[in-house]
Amino acid sequence: MAGLAAAFGSGAMTNSIPEFSAETQCFLITGSNTSEAHPLVATHVLEAKERGAKIIVIDPREVQIGRLADLYLRFRPGTDVAWLNGLMNVIISEGLEDRAFIEERTEGYEELRQVVMEYTPERVEEISGIPADGLREAARLYATNRPSAIIYAMGITQHTTGTDNVKSCANLAMLSGNMGIPGGGVNPLRGQNNVQGACDMGGLANVYPGYQSVTSPDIHEKFEKAWGSTSDLNVGLTVTEMIDAAGDGRLRALYVMAENPMLSDPDINHARHCLEQIEFLVVQDIFLSETAELAHVVLPGASYAEKDGTFTATDRRIQRVRKAIEPIGESRPDWEILCELAQRFTFHVSRNTQHASRGWDYPSPREIMSEIASLTPIYGGVSYERLEREGSLQWPVPAADHPGTPYLHKGKFSRGLGHFHAIHFQEAAELPDEEYPFILTTGRLMFQFHTGTMTRRSEKLEQEVPQAYVEMHPQDTVRIGLDGAKRVRVASRRGEIELGVRVTTRIRPGVVFIPFHFAEAAANALTHAALDPVAKIPEYKVCAVRVEPVG
Ligand SMILES: Nc1nc2c(c(=O)[nH]1)N[C@H]1C(S)=C(S)[C@@H](COP(=O)(O)OP(=O)(O)OC[C@H]3O[C@@H](n4cnc5c(=O)[nH]c(N)nc54)[C@H](O)[C@@H]3O)O[C@H]1N2
Ligand SMILES: Nc1nc2c(c(=O)[nH]1)N[C@H]1C(S)=C(S)[C@@H](COP(=O)(O)OP(=O)(O)OC[C@H]3O[C@@H](n4cnc5c(=O)[nH]c(N)nc54)[C@H](O)[C@@H]3O)O[C@H]1N2
Numbered sequence: 233m234a235g236l237a238a239a240f241g242s243g244a245m246t247n248s249i250p251e252f253s254a255e256t257q258c259f260l261i262t263g264s265n266t267s268e269a270h271p272l273v274a275t276h277v278l279e280a281k282e283r284g285a286k287i288i289v290i291d292p293r294e295v296q297i298g299r300l301a302d303l304y305l306r307f308r309p310g311t312d313v314a315w316l317n318g319l320m321n322v323i324i325s326e327g328l329e330d331r332a333f334i335e336e337r338t339e340g341y342e343e344l345r346q347v348v349m350e351y352t353p354e355r356v357e358e359i360s361g362i363p364a365d366g367l368r369e370a371a372r373l374y375a376t377n378r379p380s381a382i383i384y385a386m387g388i389t390q391h392t393t394g395t396d397n398v399k400s401c402a403n404l405a406m407l408s409g410n411m412g413i414p415g416g417g418v419n420p421l422r423g424q425n426n427v428q429g430a431c432d433m434g435g436l437a438n439v440y441p442g443y444q445s446v447t448s449p450d451i452h453e454k455f456e457k458a459w460g461s462t463s464d465l466n467v468g469l470t471v472t473e474m475i476d477a478a479g480d481g482r483l484r485a486l487y488v489m490a491e492n493p494m495l496s497d498p499d500i501n502h503a504r505h506c507l508e509q510i511e512f513l514v515v516q517d518i519f520l521s522e523t524a525e526l527a528h529v530v531l532p533g534a535s536y537a538e539k540d541g542t543f544t545a546t547d548r549r550i551q552r553v554r555k556a557i558e559p560i561g562e563s564r565p566d567w568e569i570l571c572e573l574a575q576r577f578t579f580h581v582s583r584n585t586q587h588a589s590r591g592w593d594y595p596s597p598r599e600i601m602s603e604i605a606s607l608t609p610i611y612g613g614v615s616y617e618r619l620e621r622e623g624s625l626q627w628p629v630p631a632a633d634h635p636g637t638p639y640l641h642k643g644k645f646s647r648g649l650g651h652f653h654a655i656h657f658q659e660a661a662e663l664p665d666e667e668y669p670f671i672l673t674t675g676r677l678m679f680q681f682h683t684g685t686m687t688r689r690s691e692k693l694e695q696e697v698p699q700a701y702v703e704m705h706p707q708d709t710v711r712i713g714l715d716g717a718k719r720v721r722v723a724s725r726r727g728e729i730e731l732g733v734r735v736t737t738r739i740r741p742g743v744v745f746i747p748f749h750f751a752e753a754a755a756n757a758l759t760h761a762a763l764d765p766v767a768k769i770p771e772y773k774v775c776a777v778r779v780e781p782v783g
């Protein structure tokens with residue numbers, strides 16, 4: 233199970249969704265608009281509340297789950313490390329840390345303690361705007377109601393300090409002994425139905441399936457034997473790095489499958505410029521997206537309802553999906569398109585004829601899963617037979633007789649001792665100033681999905697929220713002289729858009745929120761493409777903008 237340590241870094245939940253309703257006594261929810269973006273997970277949280285579990289929500293916007301919380305704290309976006317350190321400061325100052333867990337299962341505590349002792353509640357209030365007493369109350373609730381689960385989503389990760397934020401959440405869970413127990417842990421809610429599966433299958437720049445490192449010669453050899461692969465030992469480019477590489481000619485061809493970067497990437501004016509430099513762009517999508525419009529070749533994929541396979545959910549749960557209808561028109565399941573292309577490639581270019589004659593000829597996804605199991609230790613015991621019989625399996629499931637793993641790190645971390653990371657707070661890459669006085673944060677709405685290729689084709693959903701808008705605090709509308717105007721122009725250093733305005737006290741003064749679903753007023757015309765140095769995730773949650781009334 234070499235992949236497990238990496239898997240934690242990959243962003244899988246340590247625990248399982250059903251544990252929330254069954255076991256959890258306290259939730260710390262931050263950077264997750266749970267009831268709009270993960271309504272089924274929210275149901276488990278609300279069930280727990282009914283039996284008396286506590287809910288703390290720390291979010292710059294008072295999202296619905298915040299209104300239902302026992303304690304809601306609002307703060308300035310981009311200051312997460314500061315308040316997380318502040319929570320740990322209070323826990324240590326008040327002697328609420330789990331001594332036994334720290335001694336038996338962790339290392340690096342002394343370094344952590346030294347750093348967090350600098351983050352007194354009063355200092356954190358200055359940085360983040362969270363009242364010192366509110367922070368104290370949150371720390372006590374979290375540390376004294378065990379098991380406590382941390383739930384987070386994109387509000388934690390989409391920052392230049394995203395990796396620091398994630399490590400700080402892990403610090404907090406270990407400090408309070410909430411790792412390796414049912415109902416506790418650190419639980420990033422992943423986004424798309426199968427984004428966990430895509431990462432598990434090596435859809436990342438640095439790993440083979442099952443988080444097996446591409447830089448390890450042993451692993452390289454294993455895959456070379458199995459696949460006749462001729463790839464090298466280097467880490468590739470991440471999605472965000474590819475766009476820049478396209479812009480400066482290092483990347484000449486790009487194959488985009490099930491992604492619409494012309495709306496979802498940060499700074500789309502720049503992204504468009506880069507994609508236009510590409511010599512050969514292939515897009516495989518179920519609709520003619522904004523990105524497909526730029527492509528030299530468009531390959532029609534079949535949707536989830538038209539194909540067989542598995543989806544792996546955010547709590548590492550592998551589930552079967554079954555074809556409900558035949559693919560429409562000329563579309564074909566993505567795996568079939570890939571296999572046929574590969575067969576044609578290998579026929580022409582493979583120097584390894586033995587491989588060319590036996591590869592890429594799977595009769596169905598069932599046989600693909602057999603190959604996955606044979607090469608991917610965390611999926612080692614997965615088969616379609618078992619999925620039919622048992623319904624679902626949670627990895628790691630290393631062998632055919634292994635029951636699967638509802639929660640990680642029981643008794644022991646895969647790397648041995650859990651490591652505390654002593655981390656100082658750093659500001660976001662772009663802060664407001666006189667010219668661009670507001671912080672823009674972006675995200676989602678219940679009734680739309682991402683770039684809208686699917687939801688904006690649904691009349692019912694489109695009726696719910698047909699138009700783009702910006703959320704703004706009443707004080708700020710006075711500050712910009714809105715004076716009854718219905719529309720505003722929002723500009724950043726990268727671009728500008730015009731859209732409606734919703735006046736609401738849900739948001740903090742000085743901060744505005746724009747959902748990124750609307751092509752005609754694309755939030756990503758404004759966002760900043762600064763990246764986290766490790767995860768390379770863009771800072772979608774903080775940039776500086778100016779807002780002016782229109783008309
Ligand atoms: N209806 C619907 N559901 C979806 C999606 C969709 O498009 N539509 N997309 C799916 C996908 S792929 C994903 S990744 C998930 C995303 O799910 P979420 O991450 O829950 O959704 P977001 O709207 O991006 O915003 C997360 C929260 O972060 C808060 N936030 C903003 N800035 C900060 C900050 O600096 N720090 C912290 N701690 N919080 C901050 C926002 O106020 C918001 O409440 O949703 C999934 N579910
Ligand atoms: N400003 C801002 N930008 C963001 C974010 C944010 O919070 N703020 N969040 C980021 C996040 S977390 C995410 S996940 C991304 C999402 O960004 P994208 O993944 O680019 O957005 P989607 O609209 O989900 O695009 C998926 C594409 O896949 C197609 N598709 C759907 N099903 C299938 C299929 O079975 N086969 C094929 N071949 N195609 C299919 C859809 O038609 C669509 O064109 O956006 C990111 N961008």
Ligand SMILES: [Mo]
Pocket residue numbers: 422423424
């Ligand atoms: Mo996502």
